[in-house]
Amino acid sequence: MTEQRTVLTGKHLMQGDMACAEGAIAAGCRFFAGYPITPATEIAERMARRMIEVGGIYVQMEDELASMAAIIGASWAGVKAMTATSGPGFSLMQENIGLAAMTETPCVVVNIMRGSPSTGQPTEPGQQDVMQAQWGSHGDYDVIALAPASVQEMFDLTIECFNLSETYRVPTFLLADGFIGHLWERVIIPPLEEIKVVKRKKPKVPPEKYIPFKPDDDLVPPMANFGDGYRVHVTGLTHDEHGYPRTDDPEVQFKLVQRLCEKIRKNAEKIIKIKELMLEDAEVAVIAYGIASRASISAVKKAREAGIKAGLLRLVTVWPFPEKIVSEIANQVKAIVVPEMNYGQLVREVERAAKETPVHFIPKLGGEPHKPDEIFEVIRRAVK
Amino acid sequence: MKAVQEFEMHHPMAKYLRTERFPHIWCEGCGNGIILGCFTRALDELKINIDKLVVVSGIGCIGRIAGYLRCDSFHTTHGRAIALATGIRLANPNLTLAVISGDGDLFSIGGNHFIHAARRNIDMTVICSNNFNYGMTGGQLGPTTPLHSYTTTSPYGNIEHPFNLVHLAAAAGAVYVARWTALHVQRLTASIKKALQKKGFKFIEVVSPCPEIFGRRNNFKKAIEMMRWLKDVSEIRHGYDPSKAEITMEKIVVGEFVDVEKPTYEELLQKKYIKVQEKLREKNAG
Ligand SMILES: Cc1ncc(C[n+]2csc(CCOP(=O)(O)OP(=O)(O)O)c2C)c(N)n1
Ligand code: SF4
Ligand SMILES: [Mg+2]
Numbered sequence: 001m002t003e004q005r006t007v008l009t010g011k012h013l014m015q016g017d018m019a020c021a022e023g024a025i026a027a028g029c030r031f032f033a034g035y036p037i038t039p040a041t042e043i044a045e046r047m048a049r050r051m052i053e054v055g056g057i058y059v060q061m062e063d064e065l066a067s068m069a070a071i072i073g074a075s076w077a078g079v080k081a082m083t084a085t086s087g088p089g090f091s092l093m094q095e096n097i098g099l100a101a102m103t104e105t106p107c108v109v110v111n112i113m114r115g116s117p118s119t120g121q122p123t124e125p126g127q128q129d130v131m132q133a134q135w136g137s138h139g140d141y142d143v144i145a146l147a148p149a150s151v152q153e154m155f156d157l158t159i160e161c162f163n164l165s166e167t168y169r170v171p172t173f174l175l176a177d178g179f180i181g182h183l184w185e186r187v188i189i190p191p192l193e194e195i196k197v198v199k200r201k202k203p204k205v206p207p208e209k210y211i212p213f214k215p216d217d218d219l220v221p222p223m224a225n226f227g228d229g230y231r232v233h234v235t236g237l238t239h240d241e242h243g244y245p246r247t248d249d250p251e252v253q254f255k256l257v258q259r260l261c262e263k264i265r266k267n268a269e270k271i272i273k274i275k276e277l278m279l280e281d282a283e284v285a286v287i288a289y290g291i292a293s294r295a296s297i298s299a300v301k302k303a304r305e306a307g308i309k310a311g312l313l314r315l316v317t318v319w320p321f322p323e324k325i326v327s328e329i330a331n332q333v334k335a336i337v338v339p340e341m342n343y344g345q346l347v348r349e350v351e352r353a354a355k356e357t358p359v360h361f362i363p364k365l366g367g368e369p370h371k372p373d374e375i376f377e378v379i380r381r382a383v384k
Numbered sequence: 385m386k387a388v389q390e391f392e393m394h395h396p397m398a399k400y401l402r403t404e405r406f407p408h409i410w411c412e413g414c415g416n417g418i419i420l421g422c423f424t425r426a427l428d429e430l431k432i433n434i435d436k437l438v439v440v441s442g443i444g445c446i447g448r449i450a451g452y453l454r455c456d457s458f459h460t461t462h463g464r465a466i467a468l469a470t471g472i473r474l475a476n477p478n479l480t481l482a483v484i485s486g487d488g489d490l491f492s493i494g495g496n497h498f499i500h501a502a503r504r505n506i507d508m509t510v511i512c513s514n515n516f517n518y519g520m521t522g523g524q525l526g527p528t529t530p531l532h533s534y535t536t537t538s539p540y541g542n543i544e545h546p547f548n549l550v551h552l553a554a555a556a557g558a559v560y561v562a563r564w565t566a567l568h569v570q571r572l573t574a575s576i577k578k579a580l581q582k583k584g585f586k587f588i589e590v591v592s593p594c595p596e597i598f599g600r601r602n603n604f605k606k607a608i609e610m611m612r613w614l615k616d617v618s619e620i621r622h623g624y625d626p627s628k629a630e631i632t633m634e635k636i637v638v639g640e641f642v643d644v645e646k647p648t649y650e651e652l653l654q655k656k657y658i659k660v661q662e663k664l665r666e667k668n669a670g
């Protein structure tokens with residue numbers, strides 16, 4: 001394999017979708033299954049070119065149900081796997097996202113969000129699938145979702161998605177939007193040896209001693225890949241630690257569902273990443289993620305110029321929701337401003353964490369991102 | 385428990401089974417046990433390395449088969465077995481890969497995955513237990529329910545034309561297509577052996593009695609009567625035109641219908657890979 005083509009170390013002008021594909025390759029992804037959809041198609045196209053160069057697999061499946069199923073299969077066969085889509089495809093994937101959660105399959109799903117519901121606005125950006133990312137499939141399970149706000153982060157956070165997914169054996173989402181996905185910006189790709197790459201932990205015991213779904217202290221069980229000789233049975237049915245179906249035992253169901261949720265909640269502090277801007281003395285905090293955070297930076301700076309003590313909390317991690325951090329900020333400030341490119345989604349989580357502190361929501365639909373002035377105006381009114 | 389222990393001690397196929405999970409869920413007289421038996425015999429006779437065997441199933445009575453085999457196995461969501469198996473196959477070409485699932489799973493909810501995996505010629509052996517209905521959910525009509533048969537959702541007789549699975553598989557591009565009934569134990573075993581040794585997308589339909597649910601609603605008073613019926617109506621005709629092999633309650637043509645060679649997806653991909661790598665080397669050298 002031509003090693004210098006694996007990680008394209010250097011400075012590049014790149015589109016967000018391409019940077020995502022390169023991030024995946026740098027993270028060790030060697031299997032991509034997908035189905036074309038705007039504005040995520042460029043990821044598939046890049047992967048179709050690049051996977052074969054790095055000795056990986058690109059396969060275009062018949063739909064998104066199949067794409068999601070295929071990456072689960074590839075992951076169990078021991079290969080890091082990813083798919084990429086947008087809203088309509090994300091909806092089709094939900095069935096097997098639930099299967100990935102239930103079977104604790106490391107895998108990465110990229111959603112380049114567009115205007116929705118339904119077929120919506122194929123070529124316009126949106127942030128309308130944020131709640132779906134956590135609650136999209138039936139049942140209780142927790143996921144991890146990261147929201148990039150630049151092309152550089154399309155690269156960096158895709159790597160992070162793989163690392164988290166391998167660490168916690170959980171489907172992990174890169175929740176970007178059509179704007180960032182199609183944006184051209186400078187990306188710095190570090191040398192291979194400077195890129196931190198995590199691999200799933202393997203069993204330390206021989207096959208006869210291995211209990212496939214018995215967790216370690218971090219609540220994550222070591223994972224044997226198919227073909228390793230451990231002879232694992234994997235099922236979407238409620239199963240015990242041996243992986244065997246136990247659908248009539250309330251305790252087995254409780255323990256399993258509890259662990260699927262708690263392995264993320266208990267490790268939330270390790271998982272969550274945020275970025276702060278001028279929050280130390282802030283009296284009003286803007287809380288934003290992804291595309292909406294870009295205009296928020298200018299709005300906060302403008303507010304400071306106008307003598308308003310404003311700050312920005314940017315959520316890099318959207319799920320698990322940084323509840324504690326938002327609560328602490330809510331205790332400090334007089335008001336919170338939440339701009340999102342939807343009709344009010346993550347703001348509900350913010351409100352829940354903010355308790356008494358007033359939360360001002362700025363919806364945005366149609367395709368044009370928020371303008372800094374719109375956010376500034378709400379900041380100004382919020383502290384009046 | 386004692387029966388299980390005795391089975392473990394004496395049955396030559398027990399080593400392939402997760403006997404700790406027995407008794408299995410299947411009814412008395414069900415054809416699924418026969419399919420399991422034939423499959424393990426084929427593994428045994430071929431001396432397949434079980435550490436490198438993966439069996440994938442969907443949801444349904446037959447779908448439970450994955451959990452009874454002592455190998456790496458995946459009991460997927462309803463209909464998605466072939467799509468998931470495609471991921472396994474492409475990620476690891478060195479595994480022996482079989483999908484064993486039901487008529488509803490593979491041809492109703494999963495029909496799209498079936499035709500596309502066959503078209504791509506992904507290397508896997510697909511075995512369908514065709515019991516003419518949805519056994520697991522209590523006997524509803526499915527894509528193979530014979531015309532005028534009774535099920536819980538065709539209480540006045542089925543008015544949907546059933547799929548002819550071997551014709552479908554052949555048309556979609558399968559390189560090996562055979563049909564047997566649960567009565568044809570030796571021939572089915574031989575067919576499974578052949579399929580497991582051949583490269584590409586291989587399909588074996590097994591007409592499998594579901595006496596408990598389908599049989600009872602369609603005038604078969606006992607399991608043995610379904611077996612007798614299969615004996616009476618089945619007719620072995622190798623090389624028969626699959627498009628003419630529709631199943632009716634009066635006639636079931638069985639045999640090998642297709643056995644051809646065609647490059648697999650993986651083989652074609654490997655060729656492209658070599659070409660791309662050569663180009664890259666040239667580029668780097670120049
Ligand atoms: C998405 C979804 N829809 C419906 C079901 C309910 N269901 C379980 S098994 C089954 C039918 C199985 O029929 P078949 O594949 O023929 O297997 P059999 O039980 O006859 O062996 C259905 C509809 C399900 N599990 N998932
Ligand atoms: S319902 Fe039919 S297919 Fe299912 S186990 Fe019983 S006899 Fe077999
Ligand atoms: Mg059936």
